Amino acid sequence: MSDASFARQRGETFEYAGATVEMVDAETLLAAARVNPVDLLRSASWPPPVKRVDLSVSSTDRPAGPAHVFSAAISTADEPYSKERIRKLVLGNDPVGLLLAKRIEQGDPIATRIVDGVGAAAAAAYKKLGLDRPTQPAANRRPATLADAVVGLQASVTYDESGTVVRLLAEVPRDDVTPAHLQAFVGLTLQTVIELAGPESLSGRRYVISREVMPKTPATTQTVTLDMVGGLADVVAELREVAVSFRHPDAMARWGARRPQGILMYGPPGTGKTMLSRALANEIGADFREIRTPEILDKWLGGSERNIKQIFRDARRYRVPTLMLFDEFDSIVSYAGAGGDAASQALNAVAGIFKQEMNDLIEENPNVLVVATTNFPHRVDDSLIRSGRFDVKISVPKPDEPSRAEIFRKMIQGLITAHELPGFQMFADDLDLAALAHASHGMTGADIKEVLRRVQLAKAMQDARTGGNVAPISQEELLASVRELLGPR
Template identity: 30%
Template sequence: MGDSPLIDSLRKAVEAAPQDVPLRLHLAGLLLDAGSVAEAVSHIGTVLAAEPTSAAALDLMQRAVGAPASSQSSTTAPPMPPRPAAPGWESDAPSDDPTADSANRSEADLESEFDWDAAARDLGDLAAPMFLDGDEELTEPAYDLEPSTIRLADVGGMTEVKKRLDAAFLAPMRNPELRKLYGKSLKGGLLLYGPPGCGKTFLAKAIAGELGASFFSVTLADVLDMYIGQSERNLGEIFATARRNAPCVLFLDEIDALGQRRSQLRSNTMRGTVNQLLTELDGVGASNDGVFVLAATNAPWDVDVALRRPGRLDRTVLVLPPDAAAREAILRHHLKDRPVSKIDLAAAARRTDGFSGADLAHVCETAAERALLDSAATGAVRMIEMRDVDAAIGEVKPSIGPWLESARNVALFANEGGAYDDLLAYLKKRKIL
């Protein structure tokens, strides 16, 4: 026998309004009454996926698998067989009425006749498991790690920075036998600092590629939480995730925000977060073997001094604005997929001394914009030419000026122990001092 016109109409209505939960549940109830259990379960499962605590949907699901429905059900359930009468109330003699005999059967007998395997197949993956094994996880991992395919050879120029990275960080890790011979420890991390937009994150990914390690980038938003103690737990989970996925480069971006000087903090919450970071870097609760900690900041003078003591972020590399070779490589990278004609990259690199990598990307974007607007105005598409690049260089100004002013004051008046000698040498070379 076919379905009633009402059920057919409700099917079409649900297709037209799939988010209408009461309508879908009404259809599921009618389907159960009509014996179409599998289709009813599909509709109920759709509701439970969106509203796991829906009482009406749960009651209908109980009906579908043969369990007694609660009194809150929004759809009238068929009456369940009555329990057998207690001794002394009714006669235990068998009845001539087969319906009465069926009603007097125990609930255990009725349950034994229900096909639970068929019900499980009907349910499929619509309902989540009630219990988990010890090896299963209730939720998906909160953090994403990515493999790094970038190598230092992909970083244009920056010869001095690469040498410093190799001496301070990479060479001991690439040569375990020599490291063992000389007793070189792998404890501690590396702090990259310099003006904004000069490729510190790109360098960190290149280091991960050199080490054949996963790259795990962490920002302030991944750590801070409004609830007391949760920020510290987030940090603990971040380091635990890195340890489980070793070898791993754990990159702490904007470390001056996450590890700010505690003497400048007004919040006990942030103070606790810095303390937790110190504990994790020391590997107090678990070993950090295979976890290579890198951090980046524009303002290392704002980082808590305890974070920079030996065994933590004790190696420092200054990442300066790109040199001529690096500027040429950056310009080439940002123009290679655009329609260009007769671009003199060497001349453009010479004219952009003091530009950051972000400034150079903006130059290329501005040059492309000029060519696009000209093509739209004339109706004739043309290539990006050197005149567009020259005009863009004249229009875009270097963005690192404010940083240089702050760095100058630090190098002159706060260079305790020669921590910023490399910065001082750069400023003298640029005749900023």
């Protein structure tokens, strides 16, 4: 199997009651649900009387910790009063109806207004008379529970008043959730469809569980999760430990343990320190507050000190989990204690206030986690980042060769997920990620992202000039982009 086909994820297939179900990249799907709800099945075809099944997975915070929420809604009713439904009701199969339907299809505005007007009036009359609420046996059914004993998943089953919608809901702790739970919930959903449509109703049908119905946008700094980070396994593992300690304050309190109050991440530019900070915020479900140098340093006497005090005053009032990122930390507190000019004195004053504010921040507001990043750790005074203020110090190095291969893999996979459509292939099938990693010696994650951006731009320009029929991105084109960015050596 080529590296590119590995990046272009294929699904795992299982059979259920005669139906074939394919789950595409379930691990990534579950990771994406930590940030935004993921819808899965809206465009599928269902046996009568089932008209629609909405299946989704999302994330929520519970007192015991964050959880993945699986939900499904199985509907036996038509979409309420859509134009398509109204037109079907009004036009029927008589000759006049078929003629009007043909005129509407040809874009006749008068026929369209007549039919839509009659249909809207009929729909309003039906609604007023209460004829729009069909009676279904499910209306009198009581809430129940469905279970999958293999993975221990339980789903609650409820019915709406009209009896046309059956809802399933199940939760799994985020740290425990696996693709097996998703497969089990899909099975319970299909079991409910069978109860409505009959034991053989799914035979020969095929369903794909994927993110195809979602707007296809690549991961951004705002939506990145730790699962999406490539090539930094040790760093990610350490940040996961921080996230677990943040999400379980009861366990911390039971043992008299104190989670880290501050994290210092340091390393060369472009290694992903800011991205990791955002991923950590998403991992713990926290708001993200980025504080940059201009928000603090002020040319007026005393202004910088007032700014840093106000930032921490606001931090003590946060009532939801919040990660505060001090990016380019060294530019805020550089060379604390050095120099006697006015600028150095201002920096010393800011550094001194920062120390005081960090001393008891976690005690006054346990909702806040402080992260500082720097490319130049030697410029930061040791007293500022001592334990108790910054308990965790993480080096974020340039990626080695295996790490670069992993970064290429995840970035290419993300682009494929976001942009490939039926009939359009973005990357060739013969990519050699190991060769790309070897050729990109010394590059950071930011450099690899730029390599891909340049090739994408070149392909888009070629597409614009020729009107299509552009070949997928090849191994040689990627290698040429790597060589171009590295320059002469």
